[in-house]
Amino acid sequence: MEKKLLTKYWHDPNHKMLDGYLKNGGYAAIKKALGMEPDAVIEEAKQSKLRGRGGAGFPAGMKWSFIPKKTDKPKYVVCNADESEPGTFKDREIIHKDPHSLIEGIAICAWAVQSHTAFIYIRGEFTEEAKMLERAIQEAYDHGYLGKGICGTAFDLELILHRGAGAYICGEETGMLESLEGKKGQPRNKPPFPASEGLFQCPTVINNVETLAVMPWIVLNGGAEYAKLGTPESTGTKLVGISGPVKRPGVYEIEMGMPLMTFINELAGGMIEGKTLGAVIPGGSSTPPLTPVQCEQAKISYESLDKLGSALGTAGIIVLPDDFSVIEAMTVIARFYADESCGQCTPCREGTGWLYKTMKRIYAGKGAAQDLQMLSHISAGMKGRTICALADAAAWPMEGFLRTFPEAFQKAVTPKQAR
Amino acid sequence: MQLKPETKTKIKALLERYPRRQATLLPVLHLVQEDFGYLSDEVEELVAKELDIPRAAVSEVVTFYTMFYREPIGKYHIMACHNLSCTLMGAEKLIQHLEHRLGVQSKAHLGETTEDGRFTLTRVECLGACGEAPMMQINDKYHLNLTIEKIDKILEELP
Numbered sequence: 001m002e003k004k005l006l007t008k009y010w011h012d013p014n015h016k017m018l019d020g021y022l023k024n025g026g027y028a029a030i031k032k033a034l035g036m037e038p039d040a041v042i043e044e045a046k047q048s049k050l051r052g053r054g055g056a057g058f059p060a061g062m063k064w065s066f067i068p069k070k071t072d073k074p075k076y077v078v079c080n081a082d083e084s085e086p087g088t089f090k091d092r093e094i095i096h097k098d099p100h101s102l103i104e105g106i107a108i109c110a111w112a113v114q115s116h117t118a119f120i121y122i123r124g125e126f127t128e129e130a131k132m133l134e135r136a137i138q139e140a141y142d143h144g145y146l147g148k149g150i151c152g153t154a155f156d157l158e159l160i161l162h163r164g165a166g167a168y169i170c171g172e173e174t175g176m177l178e179s180l181e182g183k184k185g186q187p188r189n190k191p192p193f194p195a196s197e198g199l200f201q202c203p204t205v206i207n208n209v210e211t212l213a214v215m216p217w218i219v220l221n222g223g224a225e226y227a228k229l230g231t232p233e234s235t236g237t238k239l240v241g242i243s244g245p246v247k248r249p250g251v252y253e254i255e256m257g258m259p260l261m262t263f264i265n266e267l268a269g270g271m272i273e274g275k276t277l278g279a280v281i282p283g284g285s286s287t288p289p290l291t292p293v294q295c296e297q298a299k300i301s302y303e304s305l306d307k308l309g310s311a312l313g314t315a316g317i318i319v320l321p322d323d324f325s326v327i328e329a330m331t332v333i334a335r336f337y338a339d340e341s342c343g344q345c346t347p348c349r350e351g352t353g354w355l356y357k358t359m360k361r362i363y364a365g366k367g368a369a370q371d372l373q374m375l376s377h378i379s380a381g382m383k384g385r386t387i388c389a390l391a392d393a394a395a396w397p398m399e400g401f402l403r404t405f406p407e408a409f410q411k412a413v414t415p416k417q418a419r
Numbered sequence: 420m421q422l423k424p425e426t427k428t429k430i431k432a433l434l435e436r437y438p439r440r441q442a443t444l445l446p447v448l449h450l451v452q453e454d455f456g457y458l459s460d461e462v463e464e465l466v467a468k469e470l471d472i473p474r475a476a477v478s479e480v481v482t483f484y485t486m487f488y489r490e491p492i493g494k495y496h497i498m499a500c501h502n503l504s505c506t507l508m509g510a511e512k513l514i515q516h517l518e519h520r521l522g523v524q525s526k527a528h529l530g531e532t533t534e535d536g537r538f539t540l541t542r543v544e545c546l547g548a549c550g551e552a553p554m555m556q557i558n559d560k561y562h563l564n565l566t567i568e569k570i571d572k573i574l575e576e577l578p
């Protein structure tokens with residue numbers, strides 16, 4: 001049922017320590033990579049067709065190939081460990097159980113793009129996780145997997161763990177760069193893209209924790225081998241998190257393309273006693289919800305969820321029981337994005353604020369029929385017009401909820417006497 | 420008021436590691452807040468001097484990030500997640516229980532502090548542990564799969 005590439009040794013409590021990691025074959029991939037041409041490593045990443053696991057799904061190998069080869073500037077690798085999209089908790093699991101895979105993946109990426117300084121940007125609230133990573137990084141330095149001349153080669157690599165301080169928007173890659181530079185985490189206009197002008201205006205690769213942590217497997221087994229798994233458009237395996245009233249919530253690694261209901265019923269054990277499935281948010285709170293009927297058709301892949309009008313996003317599945325109000329769910333989601341908008345762009349600042357205010361009113365039973373048109377109208381005006389995708393991330397679920405649960409919304413704005 | 424000598428040493432080490440001075444600001448503010456509990460005007464001034472960056476650059480950052488406090492807070496900062504997965508698993512009831520038990524109002528960003536200065540009760544957004552909802556963070560520690568009984572026990576056992 002599960003397909004364990006990344007999670008193969010997670011049952012081993014020693015795997016998180018260097019000793020255990022080495023016993024399980026750890027750091028063989030970076031040694032292999034260091035014996036290859038950097039371009040050949042990028043080629044393996046491309047062949048794997050691995051798409052970035054932070055939510056946007058951009059092909060990782062292609063991103064690496066955008067880093068200029070000839071430049072006088074230093075190059076940087078930044079690992080995005082900000083994990084803040086509601087419903088998402090897979091990167092935390094990687095840090096707890098497999099910190100060295102992440103460090104090794106970062107080293108592979110750094111070699112591939114010839115960078116000598118890497119950062120892990122970890123959300124500020126992950127204090128315990130920061131300590132775990134700090135310890136693993138120290139072990140890696142002590143044994144020559146980081147620092148001057150890693151693995152006995154002439155290649156130097158510094159890795160700095162950098163803690164955020166509580167701001168969702170720092171998960172957006174250019175907000176993250178600003179934050180790393182010691183500023184407010186306000187996203188930058190693009191272009192220029194980070195590959196040419198990123199951290200301190202230098203070429204920078206930014207990848208999610210999961211994207212980097214699976215790289216050792218890809219280097220050891222070959223990109224083509226990875227691409228054999230999953231579906232043609234969604235290759236490989238994916239860490240999928242599931243929360244809500246199911247029997248076994250948690251993170252599972254599966255081959256892409258698994259039917260959603262198989263995942264929910266067999267891996268997560270189905271709904272807890274007395275609860276019935278009402279809706280599923282498949283990939284973090286910015287992805288539109290699916291009805292139970294849609295869930296029957298859905299597979300866990302980029303293309304299947306796109307086709308159903310939703311998205312794989314971060315693959316953080318949130319299961320809503322049918323006795324939970326979808327109006328309340330959407331109000332919570334709207335509150336989140338309103339709270340986290342950094343305020344630079346008017347459509348986002350105003351739009352997220354209005355969506356929340358209106359949803360709050362409807363949830364309080366004080367909504368009116370015209371509120372529904374207003375919600376659609378505001379959402380439409382927020383998309384594709386802002387510096388970063390937070391505005392879109394707020395508009396998608398709003399449109400999705402309206403589209404998927406029209407009766408619930410109609411009922412919510414109908415005066416009680418008239419129902 | 421002065422920065423502790425140990426903190427100054429740590430800052431020096433950070434300045435050596437980072438490619439630019441200002442890039443050390445977040446780690447430095449974390450260190451300094453640990454020493455003083457919160458970041459007063461005076462502390463901001465000290466940080467600006469130590470890093471040799473404008474005072475405004477420091478203030479801007481302190482106000483932007485929710486984990487930097489501009490006023491004293493309780494000895495224990497309870498951050499109760501009220502995002503979707505936690506709400507689905509009963510977070511609102513737990514937060515109401517905490518409000519009742521502590522006699523304070525919870526709020527986003529920074530909630531009220533009990534009169535004895537022991538507890539501050541803040542509502543926070545998803546803390547990335549939704550599989551173990553409902554959950555809350557007290558200072559650095561995550562408390563997971565909570566029930567009212569568990570919360571009572573946790574609070575009673577705090578020193």
Ligand SMILES: Cc1cc2nc3c(=O)[nH]c(=O)nc-3n(C[C@H](O)[C@H](O)[C@H](O)COP(=O)(O)O)c2cc1C
Nearest residue numbers: 052053054080082083084171172173207208211389
């Ligand atoms: C508002 C917003 C928040 C984001 N938060 C995260 C996050 O917490 N973690 C993450 O890896 N990517 C996040 N992203 C995506 C990043 O901008 C970026 O695409 C990603 O880190 C690239 O890595 P990948 O290609 O390996 O996925 C966010 C994007 C937006 C627009």
Ligand code: SF4
Nearest residue numbers: 342344345348386388
């Ligand atoms: S879209 Fe929203 S969060 Fe993104 S930069 Fe604009 S205001 Fe900030």
Ligand code: FES
Nearest residue numbers: 500505545546549
């Ligand atoms: S919703 Fe509470 S930890 Fe994610």
